[in-house]
Amino acid sequence: MEFNNLKKWQDKLHVCIRCGYCFEHCHLFKITGWESDAPRGKLVMLHALLQGDIDPSDSIAEKIFECYMCKRCEASCSAKVEITELFQDARTDFAEAGYDVTGTTSKTNEDKCGMCQSCISVCKHEARSVDEENDKIVVDIVKCQSCGCCVATCPTGAAYSREGFGLTQNELCQQVKNYLEGGTV
Amino acid sequence: MKINLEKIINIVGKENISTDPGDLLVYGSDSSVHEASACIVVRPGKIEHVQKIVIYANSKKIPIISRGAGSGMSGQAVPIKGGIILDMKRMNHILEVNLADVYCRVEPGVVDDDLNHVLKSHSVFYPPAPASSRVATIGGEIANNASGVRSIKYGAVRDYVLGMKVVMANGDLVSFGCKNRVEAAGYQLDRLMVGSEGTLGIIVEATLRFIPIPKLRCMGTAKFNKLKEAGDSIAEIMASGCQPSLLELMDNIAITAVNKAMDFGLPDVDAILMFEADGMVKEAIDFEMKKIKAICEKHNGFGIELSYDAKERTRIFSGRKKLFPSLSKYKELFACTSLADDMAVPYSKMAVMAQKIHDVAKRNNVIMTAYGHCGSGCMHTKILLDPTKNKQWDNAKNAVKEIYDFVASIDGSTSAEHGIGISKAFAFKKEKHDSLNFMHAIKKALDPNNILNPGKLMDAPDDWVTATRLRYKHN
Ligand SMILES: Cc1cc2nc3c(=O)[nH]c(=O)nc-3n(C[C@H](O)[C@H](O)[C@H](O)COP(=O)(O)OP(=O)(O)OC[C@H]3O[C@@H](n4cnc5c(N)ncnc54)[C@H](O)[C@@H]3O)c2cc1C
Numbered sequence: 001m002e003f004n005n006l007k008k009w010q011d012k013l014h015v016c017i018r019c020g021y022c023f024e025h026c027h028l029f030k031i032t033g034w035e036s037d038a039p040r041g042k043l044v045m046l047h048a049l050l051q052g053d054i055d056p057s058d059s060i061a062e063k064i065f066e067c068y069m070c071k072r073c074e075a076s077c078s079a080k081v082e083i084t085e086l087f088q089d090a091r092t093d094f095a096e097a098g099y100d101v102t103g104t105t106s107k108t109n110e111d112k113c114g115m116c117q118s119c120i121s122v123c124k125h126e127a128r129s130v131d132e133e134n135d136k137i138v139v140d141i142v143k144c145q146s147c148g149c150c151v152a153t154c155p156t157g158a159a160y161s162r163e164g165f166g167l168t169q170n171e172l173c174q175q176v177k178n179y180l181e182g183g184t185v
Numbered sequence: 186m187k188i189n190l191e192k193i194i195n196i197v198g199k200e201n202i203s204t205d206p207g208d209l210l211v212y213g214s215d216s217s218v219h220e221a222s223a224c225i226v227v228r229p230g231k232i233e234h235v236q237k238i239v240i241y242a243n244s245k246k247i248p249i250i251s252r253g254a255g256s257g258m259s260g261q262a263v264p265i266k267g268g269i270i271l272d273m274k275r276m277n278h279i280l281e282v283n284l285a286d287v288y289c290r291v292e293p294g295v296v297d298d299d300l301n302h303v304l305k306s307h308s309v310f311y312p313p314a315p316a317s318s319r320v321a322t323i324g325g326e327i328a329n330n331a332s333g334v335r336s337i338k339y340g341a342v343r344d345y346v347l348g349m350k351v352v353m354a355n356g357d358l359v360s361f362g363c364k365n366r367v368e369a370a371g372y373q374l375d376r377l378m379v380g381s382e383g384t385l386g387i388i389v390e391a392t393l394r395f396i397p398i399p400k401l402r403c404m405g406t407a408k409f410n411k412l413k414e415a416g417d418s419i420a421e422i423m424a425s426g427c428q429p430s431l432l433e434l435m436d437n438i439a440i441t442a443v444n445k446a447m448d449f450g451l452p453d454v455d456a457i458l459m460f461e462a463d464g465m466v467k468e469a470i471d472f473e474m475k476k477i478k479a480i481c482e483k484h485n486g487f488g489i490e491l492s493y494d495a496k497e498r499t500r501i502f503s504g505r506k507k508l509f510p511s512l513s514k515y516k517e518l519f520a521c522t523s524l525a526d527d528m529a530v531p532y533s534k535m536a537v538m539a540q541k542i543h544d545v546a547k548r549n550n551v552i553m554t555a556y557g558h559c560g561s562g563c564m565h566t567k568i569l570l571d572p573t574k575n576k577q578w579d580n581a582k583n584a585v586k587e588i589y590d591f592v593a594s595i596d597g598s599t600s601a602e603h604g605i606g607i608s609k610a611f612a613f614k615k616e617k618h619d620s621l622n623f624m625h626a627i628k629k630a631l632d633p634n635n636i637l638n639p640g641k642l643m644d645a646p647d648d649w650v651t652a653t654r655l656r657y658k659h660n
Binding site: 015 | 203205206207208210211212214215216220228254255256272274275296298317319320446447507509510511512513514518520521572573654656657658
């Protein structure tokens with residue numbers, strides 16, 4: 001796999017001192033508890049990919065596309081690692097290499113879609129467009145920032161993304177209940 | 186190393202294990218220069234899970250490495266011999282806050298700041314507070330005997346541990362210590378676990394004491410045009426009977442790094458001392474601050490500012506708190522490495538130690554900074570180098586050796602708070618040469634199959650550069 005975009009970070013990735021201070025800012029890590037979901041973990045993987053210490057894989061690609069781009073980690077990083085820009089470059093490289101993963105990005109259920117295109121008009125990242133040839137809505141997974149506006153707007157429920165970090169509504173309620181009762185998920 | 190996945194899945198469930206190469210890589214690194222790969226990451230949720238996994242690992246002689254947040258700086262949690270990473274972060278319940286008997290019981294995965302957040306509502310706190318308190322877990326802190334900015338007055342983690350439950354290498358669950366402030370009932374086995382870096386047992390519950398939050402704090406800063414004068418002030422403050430609750434040094438490299446990374450506007454001087462006194466009575470604090478101020482002035486400290494304002498104190502201190510990450514911004518493309526980074530130094534030698542750090546850096550063509558919790562006797566340094574060059578690692582190796590030779594010559598100690606792990610083992614072995622046999626005997630008695638975090642402390646290789654893969658490619 002070519003890292004045409006990521007490679008510009010080759011000599012800069014070691015600026016991350018792996019302190020883990022980003023853990024407390026990452027929603028995804030707070031819910032799953034997996035270090036590979038936190039920014040530090042993802043940066044470790046990207047560093048290893050660039051150095052050739054690990055091979056690219058579906059599961060790494062999936063992780064890199066799992067981020068809500070809230071940038072809280074970046075704002076608090078005293079080493080000033082440009083975390084989301086790095087992720088964005090890695091996403092472009094994975095997409096160009098043909099990895100078809102979803103992560104936290106949105107999708108469209110064609111069976112439910114009435115082609116009203118409201119999702120396109122609310123997407124400020126210009127990630128959604130009409131595939132004229134196949135008469136369907138397509139999502140550019142590199143541009144999609146997982147903001148969820150399309151999902152909230154879609155009148156037929158065709159636009160969807162992974163709900164509540166991969167949890168169903170009921171599971172989410174249970175987690176909130178556990179948290180309130182026991183201080184943990 | 187063959188691991189029976191089904192067996193482990195039966196214990197913790199498949200959602201709590203991973204053998205994905207990405208996970209193995211992430212959990213094979215920490216905040217040190219080291220990296221290695223384990224065979225599996227396992228996330229126990231309760232004591233019984235830990236026991237079952239340990240019994241299995243012991244029967245197959247598979248290494249087992251307990252892991253908190255992986256914020257250790259010496260490779261303590263890096264699986265140098267492969268095996269099972271036991272990620273303790275799911276065991277993160279605060280089990281009891283007992284105000285009447287002044288203790289709390291917590292699971293090992295509780296994050297320091299989270300515990301203090303809960304304690305704060307009762308106007309008490311658990312004081313060791315390493316700078317990494319927002320991420321470090323109680324288990325990791327105990328296993329490292331962490332300390333921090335306020336240890337000067339309040340002591341290290343070992344001073345707050347009353348007791349603990351530990352899963353031993355054969356899977357037995359045992360209780361060490363007690364729930365009381367004092368105990369003279371035989372061997373202090375809870376103390377043995379403090380600083381054991383996961384090599385003697387797995388801490389699955391801790392009983393910690395806490396103390397009242399001081400109502401008032403006053404923070405001061407003093408500037409110095411000579412690093413030596415700041416060092417001399419530290420020595421005199423500590424020898425004069427003052428009781429600061431914080432006394433931190435930052436040299437010019439540290440100041441520049443913070444200014445670069447955070448646009449902080451610290452004055453461009455040779456050194457800054459930050460000091461604080463706390464308590465319940467303003468007069469007592471004023472008394473301390475006056476004494477400290479006078480000593481700084483005697484050693485040509487100037488521009489001394491004092492503040493009781495909480496916001497201002499936080500602002501002043503945030504530069505220090507984020508110093509380590511900021512250092513990697515000091516020079517473009519240079520990496521900030523934790524090698525000889527937390528020497529315990531006698532107060533009277535603080536000034537020469539700071540100067541020595543700069544001399545060693547110059548001689549070896551690397552950048553080094555002198556800073557730290559000098560009031561508690563801890564001098565930090567980081568080595569900033571171009572990590573892609575073999576030559577720079579040779580230089581770093583030389584610099585580290587020179588630093589530790591000097592530390593030995595002034596009766597200091599290899600590590601004040603960050604622990605030994607892999608990278609400081611050679612100096613540690615030299616320092617503790619006459620007690621290594623006892624350490625080996627204890628390890629053999631408690632972990633005969635050598636499954637608990639093997640290859641660390643006295644069992645770590647002498648050459649840290651080749652001990653594991655370094656996280657930076659160099660040639
Ligand atoms: C930016 C930064 C600043 C820091 N500042 C300080 C500081 O001021 N003072 C200080 O003391 N340290 C400091 N540290 C070092 C580190 O954060 C602390 O030593 C901390 O205590 C490690 O906790 P952890 O949960 O990350 O442990 P880990 O790094 O995960 O593990 C450390 C060791 O503890 C063992 N361990 C973990 N959990 C258990 C358990 N349940 N049972 C048995 N063994 C266990 C591991 O096997 C390993 O040997 C700093 C680190 C960083 C990155």
